[in-house]
Amino acid sequence: MRELAELVAEHPLLAGLPGDAVTRVAGCARNVTFGAGDLLLAEGDAADTFYLVRRGRVAIEVHAPGRGPIMIETVGPGGTVGWSWLVPPYRWQFDARAMVPVGAIAVDGACLRDKAEVDPVLGYALMTRVVAVLLERLQMTRVRLLDLYGAGGGAG
Amino acid sequence: MTPVPYRVVGRRDETGDVTTLSLSPVTDDPMTFLPGQFNMLTAFGLGEAAISVSGAPRRGGPLEHTVRDVGPVTHALCRARIGAVIGVRGPFGTDWRIEGGPTAVESRSTLGSGTAGGPGDAVVVAGGIGLAPLRGAVHELMARREREGGRVFVIVGAREPSQVIYRDDLERWAGAGAEVAVTVDVSAPGWTGHVGLVTSLLGDAGFDPAEATALVCGPEIMMRFTARALIDSGVGSGRIQVSLERNMQCGVAWCGHCQYGPLLLCRDGPVLPYDKVARLMTQRGR
Numbered sequence: 486m487r488e489l490a491e492l493v494a495e496h497p498l499l500a501g502l503p504g505d506a507v508t509r510v511a512g513c514a515r516n517v518t519f520g521a522g523d524l525l526l527a528e529g530d531a532a533d534t535f536y537l538v539r540r541g542r543v544a545i546e547v548h549a550p551g552r553g554p555i556m557i558e559t560v561g562p563g564g565t566v567g568w569s570w571l572v573p574p575y576r577w578q579f580d581a582r583a584m585v586p587v588g589a590i591a592v593d594g595a596c597l598r599d600k601a602e603v604d605p606v607l608g609y610a611l612m613t614r615v616v617a618v619l620l621e622r623l624q625m626t627r628v629r630l631l632d633l634y635g636a637g638g639g640a641g
Numbered sequence: 642m643t644p645v646p647y648r649v650v651g652r653r654d655e656t657g658d659v660t661t662l663s664l665s666p667v668t669d670d671p672m673t674f675l676p677g678q679f680n681m682l683t684a685f686g687l688g689e690a691a692i693s694v695s696g697a698p699r700r701g702g703p704l705e706h707t708v709r710d711v712g713p714v715t716h717a718l719c720r721a722r723i724g725a726v727i728g729v730r731g732p733f734g735t736d737w738r739i740e741g742g743p744t745a746v747e748s749r750s751t752l753g754s755g756t757a758g759g760p761g762d763a764v765v766v767a768g769g770i771g772l773a774p775l776r777g778a779v780h781e782l783m784a785r786r787e788r789e790g791g792r793v794f795v796i797v798g799a800r801e802p803s804q805v806i807y808r809d810d811l812e813r814w815a816g817a818g819a820e821v822a823v824t825v826d827v828s829a830p831g832w833t834g835h836v837g838l839v840t841s842l843l844g845d846a847g848f849d850p851a852e853a854t855a856l857v858c859g860p861e862i863m864m865r866f867t868a869r870a871l872i873d874s875g876v877g878s879g880r881i882q883v884s885l886e887r888n889m890q891c892g893v894a895w896c897g898h899c900q901y902g903p904l905l906l907c908r909d910g911p912v913l914p915y916d917k918v919a920r921l922m923t924q925r926g927r
Binding site: 497542544552553555556557558559561562563584625628629631632633634635641 | 659692693695706707708709715768769770773774798799800804824826828830832833834835836837838840841844845859860862863866
């Protein structure tokens with residue numbers, strides 16, 4: 486069985502972190518699996534754990550009355566599910582549901598925040614990685630808002 | 642320059658506003674063309690529209706065009722019934738450069754060095770109806786894959802599930818060994834696929850960027866973002882081809898309506914190497 490630290494170090498969010506930083510992150514982490522349809526996160530719940538997806542696919546959803554769940558985005562292997570653990574009020578804004586069997590590394594957000602608090606070097610290294618992913622997500626969302634494939638998408 | 646009469650011998654509604662027409666010449670011999678080229682289709686009495694050929698050059702049978710209803714001419718074309726006669730001028734423009742494909746023996750030094758699929762992976766990225774000009778290229782790549790092996794990745798982005806065109810082809814290509822992935826910007830009830838920008842699928846696709854060549858077609862903003870994401874992943878800019886569209890009218894570089902910087906896209910395009918047009922694609926006012 487592979488060491489958890491090894492799996493943590495392989496995930497794109499944390500790839501390239503120094504070995505001791507990986508060890509500290511792994512100290513807040515555990516391996517988890519979810520069956521298809523299981524909720525990883527639920528809107529309104531305390532945002533205490535986020536997930537580094539290793540296999541499978543996770544749907545970020547919001548529930549609408551009369552419509553059921555609306556899928557906003559999907560996250561696959563190498564992606565990260567859950568950002569609300571980073572900042573107060575530490576509460577999930579969306580649901581996250583396993584679309585297929587999912588394997589992930591669950592990271593205790595409070596544990597990681599505490600370690601980053603006492604070790605700003607670790608905190609900065611983590612934050613630059615997190616911001617890079619958030620920026621990419623923001624840019625993708627902005628492009629999706631353009632409705633590129635709408636009426637201006639060409640005649641063929 | 643005179644349209645040749647073609648009869649509609651088949652039609653298939655791909656989505657609510659996209660129709661594929663199968664055309665056979667009324668009197669002339671069937672047209673020869675290359676994947677990525679376009680024809681000017683005439684709705685008699687209304688006008689012409691530039692529409693990419695969406696069939697495969699080597700499959701024989703009718704000429705295929707997939708048309709989106711965006712104006713009076715394309716509306717008439719989309720509504721053309723079997724037996725109707727429309728005009729066809731062409732084929733015009735440049736084609737997707739596919740190693741082992743129909744233009745492999747051609748030498749066109751102005752177009753850079755990358756040909757799709759060479760010894761490495763072929764990555765086809767389509768947005769919306771941009772899959773239409775790529776369809777013939779994918780058929781070529783799949784045929785070559787059958788002959789010579791190699792991997793083909795087809796990555797498709799659409800606005801919503803109901804807007805995904807060529808569903809049968811996508812299933813057939815996947816069944817024949819291509820890596821096919823579809824993502825939508827907006828989900829719908831029952832959709833179990835990806836949701837997100839088409840670039841979000843590139844990282845997980847599994848192609849080898851060092852040896853990959855890419856064919857990209859879709860809205861221009863989508864092509865810019867896709868090309869940058871491919872380059873960021875390690876694909877050389879000279880190994881990325883894009884298909885650009887402007888106001889094609891004459892088709893033979895006389896009228897100048899499709900001018901794009903120093904290029905006339907009806908002649909120099911629509912298929913161009915990204916490294917040749919990357920700067921033009923970010924200039925304002927084009």
